[in-house]
Amino acid sequence: MAVDNRVATNQAPPLVGHDVISSDQALVDAVRTHGSPETAEELRPIGVLAGTEEAQEHGRLANRHTPELVPFDRYGNRVDEVRFHPSWHWLMERGVGFGLGAAPWTSDDPHAHVRRAAGFFGWSQTEPGHGCPISMTYAAVPALRADDALAKEWTPRLASTTYDFGLRPADAKAGALAGMGMTEKQGGSDVRQNLTEAHPTAVDGEYTLHGHKWFTSAPMNDVFLVLAQASGGLTCFLVPRVLADGSRNRIDVMRLKDKLGNRSNASSELELDGTWAQRLGDEGRGVRTIIEMVAATRLDCVLGSASLMRKALAEASWHVAHRSAFGSLLADKPLMQNVVADLAVESEAATALGIRLAGAVDRLSDPHEAALRRIALPLAKYWVCKRTPMMVAEALECLGGNGYVEESGLPLLFRESPLNSIWEGSGNVNALDVLRALGREPEVLDAWIVEVGKAQGADPRLDRAVRTTLETLADTAGAEVHARRLAVQMALCLQGALLVQHSPAEVADAFCASRLGGEYAGTLGTLPGGLDLPAIVRRATPVLQ
Numbered sequence: 001m002a003v004d005n006r007v008a009t010n011q012a013p014p015l016v017g018h019d020v021i022s023s024d025q026a027l028v029d030a031v032r033t034h035g036s037p038e039t040a041e042e043l044r045p046i047g048v049l050a051g052t053e054e055a056q057e058h059g060r061l062a063n064r065h066t067p068e069l070v071p072f073d074r075y076g077n078r079v080d081e082v083r084f085h086p087s088w089h090w091l092m093e094r095g096v097g098f099g100l101g102a103a104p105w106t107s108d109d110p111h112a113h114v115r116r117a118a119g120f121f122g123w124s125q126t127e128p129g130h131g132c133p134i135s136m137t138y139a140a141v142p143a144l145r146a147d148d149a150l151a152k153e154w155t156p157r158l159a160s161t162t163y164d165f166g167l168r169p170a171d172a173k174a175g176a177l178a179g180m181g182m183t184e185k186q187g188g189s190d191v192r193q194n195l196t197e198a199h200p201t202a203v204d205g206e207y208t209l210h211g212h213k214w215f216t217s218a219p220m221n222d223v224f225l226v227l228a229q230a231s232g233g234l235t236c237f238l239v240p241r242v243l244a245d246g247s248r249n250r251i252d253v254m255r256l257k258d259k260l261g262n263r264s265n266a267s268s269e270l271e272l273d274g275t276w277a278q279r280l281g282d283e284g285r286g287v288r289t290i291i292e293m294v295a296a297t298r299l300d301c302v303l304g305s306a307s308l309m310r311k312a313l314a315e316a317s318w319h320v321a322h323r324s325a326f327g328s329l330l331a332d333k334p335l336m337q338n339v340v341a342d343l344a345v346e347s348e349a350a351t352a353l354g355i356r357l358a359g360a361v362d363r364l365s366d367p368h369e370a371a372l373r374r375i376a377l378p379l380a381k382y383w384v385c386k387r388t389p390m391m392v393a394e395a396l397e398c399l400g401g402n403g404y405v406e407e408s409g410l411p412l413l414f415r416e417s418p419l420n421s422i423w424e425g426s427g428n429v430n431a432l433d434v435l436r437a438l439g440r441e442p443e444v445l446d447a448w449i450v451e452v453g454k455a456q457g458a459d460p461r462l463d464r465a466v467r468t469t470l471e472t473l474a475d476t477a478g479a480e481v482h483a484r485r486l487a488v489q490m491a492l493c494l495q496g497a498l499l500v501q502h503s504p505a506e507v508a509d510a511f512c513a514s515r516l517g518g519e520y521a522g523t524l525g526t527l528p529g530g531l532d533l534p535a536i537v538r539r540a541t542p543v544l545q
């Protein structure tokens with residue numbers, strides 16, 4: 001029989017038309033545990049829309065047609081606009097509309113942050129770049145609380161579920177978005193080196209800023225929290241993009257960054273020259289003020305990375321469930337089962353930890369939850385974000401050559417995958433923050449011990465890992481050189497404790513054997529024998545509605 005080259009055989013159909021949230025058992029279980037069964041149900045519209053061909057196509061287009069800086073109008077006037085493809089606006093409108101910005105801070109739902117975290121996790125699977133302005137909008141509110149009047153003025157705008165794009169005074173808009181300007185050329189992590197100056201005006205609490213910012217993402221947002229040096233030291237300022245009289249604040253967008261990934265999102269270099277600003281918090285308390293925003297964005301780094309992992313896992317498990325080689329489905333090959341099961345374990349551990357931390361935000365008035373969040377956020381940010389590039393690369397390889405081709409969507413995930421480890425405190429900075437928390441706040445170690453203690457006796461490998469971690473803590477005595485080792489061990493114990501309590505036995509068993517029991521050979525796909533790999537793969541494989 002002649003070969004018909006016009007019809008492709010043995011290719012997986014596109015993964016569209018599934019509810020990316022409901023078909024993710026690990027996510028649903030985490031939401032039920034740390035939120036409620038109703039919370040999981042409420043997320044359905046987000047999951048269904050995120051899985052449609054339409055949404056996936058908007059994600060592709062927003063990355064293909066990247067934002068464009070328009071510094072001047074046709075007459076030479078400075079306008080500092082950024083032009084986006086309509087697909088960017090389509091994604092933003094829905095992301096904000098689903099309440100993924102600052103809405104949880106004004107909600108009386110006791111699970112508002114878990115709901116939003118899972119929604120963000122699911123919706124980011126359309127495309128990750130537009131998560132940046134949404135995250136910063138979510139994160140600005142806790143920092144704004146340093147000033148009652150500014151919080152009262154800005155929180156309702158940021159909590160709005162209306163996406164209202166364009167440079168107009170915030171009062172005239174149905175919703176606003178926030179950004180942050182910390183990083184400068186001479187120092188990002190070490191913000192004490194910031195050179196941008198703040199000069200007080202004649203009006204109390206008002207200043208002008210003079211300097212630059214080396215990275216400020218989403219420069220079209222309506223308001224920014226910015227660090228600058230005042231006479232009393234490094235201080236946080238609120239900087240609106242447009243002033244109340246409708247004129248544009250002096251924020252010159254010098255250029256947009258040409259980035260590895262995150263291409264749908266605009267990240268800019270700014271110059272500030274007489275930029276009007278209001279002080280947020282006291283002079284000299286800039287880091288203390290903006291750290292609240294940093295903490296909330298770190299949660300989104302964990303969730304964003306876990307979301308990248310889940311999307312990569314969904315594509316990998318879907319592909320192997322449809323592609324045959326050497327006489328049978330790839331999904332039935334023992335070695336491929338080992339790879340996909342290992343990916344699934346990594347993904348579930350990341351998901352469980354991210355949603356657990358969102359639950360802590362819902363219960364911050366509980367001292368245990370507040371202390372746990374303080375220590376577990378930098379741990380999780382360090383570990384989950386570090387695992388993402390290798391995990392996504394392995395998932396990409398499950399698709400063989402197809403995975404390396406743009407149309408598969410995997411290259412986009414791969415390019416995005418290192419980012420969450422860099423911004424909001426790079427890997428070392430987060431590992432060192434774990435040491436700082438342990439050194440300055442004794443209650444955070446107690447919180448970690450209580451949290452992992454909830455699973456005591458459930459698995460001897462976990463019990464042993466907790467003991468070893470405490471020994472490492474005692475042996476290393478806060479030495480910076482060992483900060484990563486300690487962060488990894490503490491994060492793994494937290495993940496293990498969550499999985500043995502709340503995930504199916506086969507997932508917890510595989511995690512404990514490999515990540516805690518030492519049966520790990522350096523790459524994914526090296527799970528030891530005696531595990532129920534087919535069950536883990538089945539749980540991870542998306543199901544169409």
Ligand SMILES: Cc1cc2nc3c(=O)[nH]c(=O)nc-3n(C[C@H](O)[C@H](O)[C@H](O)COP(=O)(O)OP(=O)(O)OC[C@H]3O[C@@H](n4cnc5c(N)ncnc54)[C@H](O)[C@@H]3O)c2cc1C
Pocket residue numbers: 179180181182183187188189190215216217218259262267419422423424425426427428429432
């Ligand atoms: C796409 C993108 C968007 C961004 N958007 C924003 C934004 O909107 N607003 C904003 O303010 N910033 C933004 N950033 C900047 C980002 O937060 C910084 O790049 C990051 O904090 C690291 O700072 P840096 O680049 O100056 O690197 P450095 O601080 O110079 O760090 C370089 C390396 O040294 C390590 N290091 C630093 N200190 C120590 C130490 N004490 N011991 C050991 N190692 C150390 C770091 O972990 C890192 O690996 C963005 C960055 C990217 C890539």
